[in-house]
Amino acid sequence: MTPRPEPADPPHSPLRTALTSLVGVRHPLVQTGMGWVAGPRLVSATAEAGALGILASATMTLPQLRDAVREVKSRTAAPFGVNLRADAGDAADRVRLLIDEGVRVASFALAPSRELIGQLKDAGVVVIPSVGAVRHAQKVAEWGADAVLVQGGEGGGHTGQIATSVLLPQVVDAMRGASIPVVGAGGFHDGRGLAAALCYGAAGAAMGTRFLLTRESTVPEAVKARYLAAQVSDITVTTKVDGLPHRMLRSEMVAALESAGRVAALLRALRHAAAFKTYSGMSWAAMLRDGRALRHGKDLSLGRVLLAANTPMLLKAAMVDGRTDAGVMAAGQVAGVIDDLPSVAELVERTVRQAAALLRELGARVSDPPPAA
Incomplete structure (x- = not known):
């Protein structure tokens, strides 16, 4: 060509x-x-x-x-x-x-x-x-x-x-x-x-x-309002979403992920995996393959592998469905000054x-x- x-x-x-x-x-x-x-x-x-x-x-x-x-x-x-x-x-x-x-x-x-x-x-x-x-x-x-x-x-x-x-x-x-x-x-x-x-x-x-x-x-406008109300101190970095550093707004879901034990994290990951499987039409094998690819060489548990493949569903809950209580909101630090x-x-x-x-x-x-x- x-x-x-x-x-x-x-x-x-x-x-x-x-x-x-x-x-x-x-x-x-x-x-x-x-x-x-x-x-x-x-x-x-x-x-x-x-x-x-x-x-x-x-x-x-x-x-x-x-x-x-x-x-x-x-x-x-x-x-x-x-x-x-x-x-x-x-x-x-x-x-x-x-x-x-x-x-x-x-x-x-x-x-x-x-x-x-x-x-x-x-x-x-x-x-x-x-x-x-x-x-x-x-x-x-x-x-x-x-x-x-x-x-x-x-x-x-x-x-x-x-x-x-x-x-x-x-x-x-x-x-x-x-x-x-x-x-x-x-x-x-x-x-x-x-x-x-x-x-x-x-x-x-x-x-x-x-x-x-x-x-x-x-x-959704309610989610935008959450961003606009944020101060710089309301933006955090967590590794509890998929094992890698993620900068996002503090939220109910972030708090739940950070306080969850391994069993609760695995169950949550499986629920999100099932939801993403339905949405995307991917097979379980393909989702696990993508999850492993997203690990970037990290030694993550099965729960983290599933979350790595299905973090999009956590984002969708907030960014599409407007569920700030059930989703995560990726945010640069500038959210605190906009x-x-x-x-x-x-x-x-x-x-x-x-x-x-x-x-x-x-x-x-x-x-x-x-x-x-």
Whole structure:
């Protein structure tokens, strides 16, 4: 297949970076692929606003993903992306779907294989894996990734321990030799953060929780209210969901998971496993295989393996069903400082405008050094 030509920057972009040139969006902002949140409505609104919207596919069957991609394409002609699980049993089929449907960007929560990267690049799809360490960025760069998204510990969901302010410049420095753009994530929610990311040397900033708290987000209003009411101290990191560090809002379910004994945890995991089996149509064998893949080499109990495969149901309970008592709510630390629900267009416009104004102001403060005597 002949690769599609690289898009050029659209006119009137106040902030042009290597990311906008690579992807063909107006603004160096990315809406991350949040499960149950980043659906066609939010992604298409983000694309129309000039940023890069990423469709979350991990909670979709293959036919559902095809329908979602086509719905986004029916709503906008702007570029968008799809987030994939590289360790999914049908990853190759999903890659083929993206290629066939002409999706511009493939993002990955885990490092994709060299073969998957090559297949996507041969078809002209931009590959942007997410990483949480310098060595992971170096690995995917060697394998041919077009850019990397690096998330610091402030980010929601599965997260690491290194703050964005430390990790991001490290990855930027490491990627200079590879000459690929770096996108910063974790702790960004406004133009100050975007300007900071650019000053660190990144080509853009990615935001999850901030896009979750917009009018186009399909998260139930009661759940959005729970986020808006949260203080920074109401956001915690727990390993009791699937054995890995998860940043989320404190909730009844988090408290129950943290206080449950092994038998109760196993019974809860089995209930969620049965619910996800019904929803997804997966076999028990496939669910256990995915659960083992999600362990990332950790020695987890059977209960944790089942929860790793079925954490999506805990998220769905809150993000789709509105059950804050029965679900979990992934949240970046910025949830504690967000207090409004703008439209996506308003959010993108004000973020870019503020960042551009700050960068102009900083530039005006810098004067050339006096000539040497």
